Amino acid sequence: MVVMVLVFASMAQLGGGQASRFLERFLSPESLIAIGEQAAIIVIVGIGQTLVIIAGGIDLSVGSVVAFTGTLAAVTILRAGMPPAVAALAGTLAGGLIGLFNGGLSVKTRLHPFIISLGSMMIFRGLAQWLTNAQNTSSLPATFTGLATGRFPLGPGKELVIPYILLWYIVVVGITTHILLTRTRAGRYCFAIGSNPQSARLSGVRADYWVTVYFVLAGLLFGFGGVVQAARTGIGEPTGAEGMELEAIAAAVIGGASLSGGQGTVGGTILGAILMATLRQGLRMLNLPPYWQYVALGTAIIAAVIYDRASRRHAEK
């Protein structure tokens, strides 16, 4: 939180003379909602990544899985003529299956998930393009894009409206996974396996089984993220979401997850994703050239993690 405040303050500094006008607009309800909405997909996939990271793994295929499952959902509607609900389900489940592939294979082969998911990153990027002959699909119907807009047409003149649906995803996915991690046996095992797989095994935890389970859960979240991404852009984009795995890792790490496993929280990841979206929004509103946006974002990621680690060490003393 302190980091967030610092970021706001430095943005105001950058704004110079127009600082107050900038802050007023930047902190307006519309702007804050926009930040939350832009962070939503990174929150969803970032939480998936957090589950895997806590269990001692990593998943590099996120961006490709998002593109694949989003495109799959799109062609399920546009080419197979299935209803949007089926498409959303198909995309999400496909993500779960890819998670089973990544987790199961790395457990069976004893290869680090880094390698396996590096492979599937390429495989599913390729398959996403194969689905549409490497082209963007045409527009998706409003009954599907409602998953991002919150407006589902039910018939002539009738509409089901769920305001701020993207923000609700953050709440629902966040609470569910938070409970899973902190209140269940499965959650405890996850931390145990991540911090020390040998001793977890010795104390009778079926580590392979649980690691696979966490990959599947993460995969379901990636698949759902892909579905929401397709709803948000209104098309299936097989080349989209490139590099999203890195944003998901960044969100988790800013939020206190450790790449050596056994550490991480859902709340931290949500904050991490929101911090990145906040920065991006602020930098854009300052009309900074795009290359400075990269520099600033990268700097903020490193600074946030250093600050987090330092304050934790301080707290432990």
Added chain:
Amino acid sequence: MTNQPYLNALFALSLSAVALSGCVRDTTTPSTSAPAAGNAPTSASAPAAGTPIKTKGANEKLTLALVPKGTTHQFWQTVKAGADAAAKEVNAELLYNGPSRENSVPEQIDIVRNFGTQGVDGIAVAATDKGALVTPVNELQEKGIPVVVVDSAIEPDPSHSFIATDNVAAARLAAEELGRLLNGKGKVAILNFKKGSGTSDEREQGFREGIAKFTGIQIVASEYTESDVGKAVSQTESILTAHPDLDGLFASNEPNVIGAAKVFDDKGKAGKIKLVGFDAADAEIEGLKKGTVDALVVQDPFRMGYEAVKALAQLVRGQGTPQKRIDTGAKVVTKANMETPEMKKLLNPLAK
């Protein structure tokens, strides 16, 4: 024991560094390029200071290659359709391969070089980067393989012909249309796609030139989207948040038009904020019909592919030199004129 996780982390970080540097490749302009070719892009005489073209007889079948900037967008499928049509006429086989993403400069360089070693007779390429493609083009021509450049320029251009829309002029058309729609006053934003890409920079330049004539119009934002619809969506949202009183937006290619139209539609801004863009993918034409897109500057990609193959065949068969610069033209399509036969053909060139 404790070392292992850190090694993993290091590995992960170094990989991310590699991936990230791939994202910001914009500025790669190897200034060491173009060793021999000192000819200015304007020189009318065909290039090839050195190796003569390996020619083939009038009845031999030719193998020509077309390398688009990316394979994802319909635009390139249309270029290919034009090239295929011409290939039939000139008795040539057309090979087609390009990077899957428009950002991927190194991938495109490899593809171009591979075609060179495969022994094709001539290559048409649309450059993903103004500077980076100069060296591979020179290498091919030194081997006697003629090159023509389509759609996106290289600088300096050692190739035999540059076949493209005059993007500056076309973007000026977009500015004039937007100025007209706004009655000459208001705040507008620009969605570019990639700094350093000839097309992107020229369209921004043309749009700025065109809009400068309207003293009542102010450009309040100018962003880059890397040709990614997801990024175009969030850039448009950010622009709207920063400038809630925005009156118009110029989206300079297909993913940008699709992303901006989606946001305007969702936020109930369609028609209120005037959207003028480039290209004519299915989703864009749907936007025009629906009223989420006000006007599209439509190029003639079919003609680009067609002219490119014709020019290559002419060179390889030793039947003269094509013009150094072939402008394939552009038109402004609106809801009002989209059903006219001329525009229909431009919007749907792949229809039989």
